[in-house]
Amino acid sequence: MKRDSRLSSVLHALLHMAEHEGPMTSDALGRCLGANPVVVRRTMGLLREAGLVSAERGHSGGWRISADLRIVSLRHLHEALGEPAIFAIGNRNEVPECLVEQAVNAALDKAFLEAEALLMERFADVTLADLAADFTRRHAERRATKD
Amino acid sequence: MKRDSRLSSVLHALLHMAEHEGPMTSDALGRCLGANPVVVRRTMGLLREAGLVSAERGHSGGWRISADLRIVSLRHLHEALGEPAIFAIGNRNEVPECLVEQAVNAALDKAFLEAEALLMERFADVTLADLAADFTRRHAERRATKD
DNA sequence: TTTCATGTAACTACATATGTTACGATTCGG
């Protein structure tokens, strides 16, 4: 099954934008991510609808972050992307007649809901500012290693 | 993304087998689950390789449970199925050069690993015997409601 | 007015799960 990598993509894009002066074009972001510029527009468009970024058309246009990096969490981004399905595993039949299958579904659903709740908690805990700081730390580490 | 429903399927099948005298054929299980008998064989074959069920060919053959219901947990079944990918969301690039992407991946991986660990813990806690008991409870409840 | 950029629709390419067909191998009942 092909995994949805949009959360990873927009995070990468947003952090590059945060480090960058002025707007970045879909083309530049696409080259950065190794993705198609139309796909970038498609995905960033969802963030725009959520008010997290803004786009300007025409000469020297592109994408800009329009939210506070300290506020925007992974959870906000996940929601902006439409809360895509998290799990690649699911029940065969969501509304079974059979009591056996109902018992199975109840057990699986319980476990998956708990895992999802934990994941959302962790997502809410991590902001773009946190990731930017982590990047800065890694950058300093690399320079220290090289010297 | 199309979700993998094999865990749900084998649980349903195993519980029906547990309630059933003698072996059950792939055909019978397929009718029960609403699945193709070849798919049943394909999936149950993985459980056979893990020693959880046995198959007999020929007249009055079929599938039998060959393990203790109190021992076999959801986790055992997940492992028997080859530990398929749990998440439908992933990193765009698993081995990135870019430090920004490394920081992003690290944060996402941490959250997903924690969620996966919790899920595996819950899976390990639920045995086939537990599910069979839950089925019995639901069965009694339905009869009580009908009376 | 030309060029650069987003916005969007429509189609293609690809991956993966499941379904289907076909046939061989094995076991049992008569």
Added chain:
DNA sequence: CCGAATCGTAACATATGTAGTTACATGAAA
């Protein structure tokens, strides 16, 4: 022993969802 029942497995078909691509309209700046 023969034939029906059943698993084992390969090969192919179908369905679904993500990402890529092409095409063109819209808008803004030089």
